[in-house]
Amino acid sequence: xxxxxxxPGPLSVPEGAIVSLNCTxxxxxxxxxxxxxxxxxxxxxxxxxxxxxxxxxxxxxTAQVDKSSKYISLFIRDSQPSDSxxxxxxxxxxxxxxxxxxxxxxxxxVKA
Amino acid sequence: NxxxxxxxxxxxxxxxxxxxxxxxxxxxxxxxxxxxQDPGMGLRLIHYSVGEGTTAKGEVPDGYNVSRLKKQNFLxxxxxxxxxxxxxxxxxxxxELSAGRDQExxxxxxxxxxxxx
Numbered sequence: 322x323x324x325x326x327x328x329p330g331p332l333s334v335p336e337g338a339i340v341s342l343n344c345t346x347x348x349x350x351x352x353x354x355x356x357x358x359x360x361x362x363x364x365x366x367x368x369x370x371x372x373x374x375x376x377x378x379x380x381x382x383t384a385q386v387d388k389s390s391k392y393i394s395l396f397i398r399d400s401q402p403s404d405s406x407x408x409x410x411x412x413x414x415x416x417x418x419x420x421x422x423x424x425x426x427x428x429x430x431v432k433a
Numbered sequence: 434n435x436x437x438x439x440x441x442x443x444x445x446x447x448x449x450x451x452x453x454x455x456x457x458x459x460x461x462x463x464x465x466x467x468x469x470q471d472p473g474m475g476l477r478l479i480h481y482s483v484g485e486g487t488t489a490k491g492e493v494p495d496g497y498n499v500s501r502l503k504k505q506n507f508l509x510x511x512x513x514x515x516x517x518x519x520x521x522x523x524x525x526x527x528x529e530l531s532a533g534r535d536q537e538x539x540x541x542x543x544x545x546x547x548x549x550x
Contacts, residue, residue, distance in 0.1 A: 364543050367538045423476040
């Protein structure tokens with residue numbers, strides 16, 4: 322079983338829709354949770370960062386962490402065609418922390 | 434600032450050939466990483482370095498070697514390429530990892546696409 326599970330999609334939504342992307346994990350030691358966005362043929366770039374549980378909002382993006390359920394989410398409001406990309410969740414523990422574990426990524430298509 | 438650059442962008446190798454992938458960063462980051470990305474597998478850490486002159490194994494190190502002779506450069510070597518090493522290789526760098534977004538962010542290069550026949 323993978324430490325981090327992420328539905329690969331693809332997920333196709335109309336412009337303006339609310340998008341929900343999710344990951345589950347098995348390692349209760351994970352404390353740092355990230356979402357990276359990767360455009361086609363580009364390297365990933367950090368989109369959201371959360372430490373421990375709770376919500377974090379940045380513009381149209383909201384990251385949620387539920388450590389009791391080992392479940393993290395990324396919500397995109399008013400989705401735009403420019404949001405079309407692959408979204409990778411990532412997480413690491415508090416110690417020995419150079420090893421960040423990435424999900425496989427969810428491909429998102431936002432149709433104009 | 435160029436950020437993280439990778440050379441080459443694309444390469445085709447025959448089984449048994451060797452090659453070196455070069456990564457350079459101009460952000461004065463201590464940590465550098467090599468990942469491979471395969472469909473359905475996500476990014477998997479091959480090797481990493483926490484400072485000049487240091488290297489360590491990641492999740493999938495077999496068949497690869499690395500060197501970090503200068504702080505800004507991290508080289509990934511394939512001594513005898515195999516078809517299983519066909520992948521997209523990403524280099525990344527970061528500050529020394531600790532709490533806080535700036536310290537957590539890994540900056541990725543554009544990737545090297547490698548095809549081993």
